[in-house]
Amino acid sequence: MKPKHAVDCNFDPLGRCHTKCVDGSRLARSKAFAGIKLLAMGIAFLVGAHVFLITPKARAHDALPTAAQPQGWSYPFSCCSGYDCREVADNAIGERPEGYVIEGTGEVITYADSRIKNSPDGVFHWCSVAGANDGHTVCLFVPPRGF
Structure with a gap:
């Protein structure tokens, strides 16, 4: 109708x-x-x-457990977007008078650079843009001397 x-x-x-x-x-x-x-x-x-x-707040992904940190630890959000950070071998990061050298890219990060962070588990962790092996460094977690 x-x-x-x-x-x-x-x-x-x-x-x-x-x-x-x-x-x-x-x-x-x-x-x-x-x-x-x-x-x-x-x-x-x-x-x-x-x-x-x-x-809960979005967290960056976690570092894998190690002997020093059996529960692992979380990368800070400022360094990692969920895939940018990873543990790297000791020989992947060189120490020179001018600073830390990322062996894969040749990038030099001076010792006073704010991107350098203390590694809570005593191993190197490298955070690069998009997690690329040839990417620019976002953060570098370094073990304390004598660890």
Whole structure:
């Protein structure tokens, strides 16, 4: 059954008005659709806020357990995006008078550089951009001298 409209209102087979109607039913449908859209966006916002606020903070990935750190340890977020850091062999990092040398890239990191961090487990860990073997150093975890 078609809703009551003015004489100049044309309907499609589903009973929807396609021309200007005197009673403004087209405007009413438009406002109803906007309200539904606004409600859906509000629900999506609340779900997103709940996930963001309730779930634990995102952590960088963990270093593997070692004898010195049997539980492993977490790389700081500032150094690692979940795949940038890894343990490297002692011979992958050289010590020269000018600083630490990343043997694979030849990059020199001076001893005073803020990217150098203390290694909690006594082994070298290298964090490079995107975890690439030829990437720029983000952080270098070095064992303390005499470890």
